[in-house]
Amino acid sequence: MNAVVLGIGNTILTDEAAGVRAVEALERAYAIPANVTLIDGGTSGMEMIEDLSNVDFLLVLDVVLTGAAPGTLVRIAGDEIPVFFRDKLSPHQIGLPDVLASLELLGALPKEIVVLGVEPVSLELGTEMTPAITAAVPRLADMALGELSQRGYVLAPASSVALA
Numbered sequence: 050m051n052a053v054v055l056g057i058g059n060t061i062l063t064d065e066a067a068g069v070r071a072v073e074a075l076e077r078a079y080a081i082p083a084n085v086t087l088i089d090g091g092t093s094g095m096e097m098i099e100d101l102s103n104v105d106f107l108l109v110l111d112v113v114l115t116g117a118a119p120g121t122l123v124r125i126a127g128d129e130i131p132v133f134f135r136d137k138l139s140p141h142q143i144g145l146p147d148v149l150a151s152l153e154l155l156g157a158l159p160k161e162i163v164v165l166g167v168e169p170v171s172l173e174l175g176t177e178m179t180p181a182i183t184a185a186v187p188r189l190a191d192m193a194l195g196e197l198s199q200r201g202y203v204l205a206p207a208s209s210v211a212l213a
Contacts, residue, residue, distance in 0.1 A: 050084060052106040052202050053159070054193055055097070057090040057145065064169035064182040067189060068110035071165075074190040079204035085197065090145075097148050098155075107159035108196055109145070110189060112182075113166030120181040122188055125164040161200075165192050 056072030058065040072087050081087055088100055101107060113123050152158045167189055170179040178186070194204060 050105045050201065052085045052108065052197060052200070053088060053101060053104045054085065054108045054110065054197070055088045055090045055101070056110045057093070058111060060091065061174060061176055063171045063173050063175045064167075064178050065112055065172050066176075066178055067112050067167050067169070067182050067186055070178065070186045071110045071189040071193060074186060075193060075204070078190070078207055079194070080207050082203060085202050085204065094145070095148055095151065097145075098151055098157075101148060101152060101159060102155070102157040104159045105161065106197075106200055106202075107162045108193055109162065109164045110193060111164060111166045112169045112172075113164070115166075115168060117168045119168050119170040119179075120185050121168040122185065122192060123164075123166045123168065124192070125166070126162070130162055130164065163196055165189060165196065 054072060054075065056068040056070070058068040060066040060069055069089050069091060072089055075081070076087050086100070088097070090097060113125070115121075115123055117123065149158065167182060167185045170181050197204060
């Protein structure tokens with residue numbers, strides 16, 4: 050069983066960086082087992098096909114526009130996934146639906162896909178996230194850890210690995 054945690058977003062559009070920052074937080078805090086790959090997808094597109102082919106579990110971390118209050122954490126799965134990708138949030142989402150469609154045509158679509166996101170405060174040009182989204186990133190990383198744990202992927206705290 051292999052999993053990919055894909056953080057996507059544009060790090061120069063304030064809160065749009067949340068998915069990338071959540072992946073970075075996981076990378077800093079945990080020892081990542083061989084069957085889990087963390088990817089800073091940034092604004093990547095079709096170049097991700099190989100990395101996402103035939104994975105058992107794809108966990109996408111991103112910002113989402115659902116109409117919820119800014120800072121609200123959102124989980125999208127199952128039949129909600131195609132609906133989520135129908136409405137474009139930002140330029141990077143043009144790439145991911147195309148990648149998933151290509152993987153489906155190739156018969157290499159991930160077996161399970163879950164999107165975890167946070168409702169942004171701002172998508173303005175800037176390299177600093179708003180305080181509300183900065184505070185939400187650790188919670189987004191915790192949600193990702195929970196999704197992985199539910200499926201049997203074990204990420205040990207990095208400090209316990211250093212002591213071992």
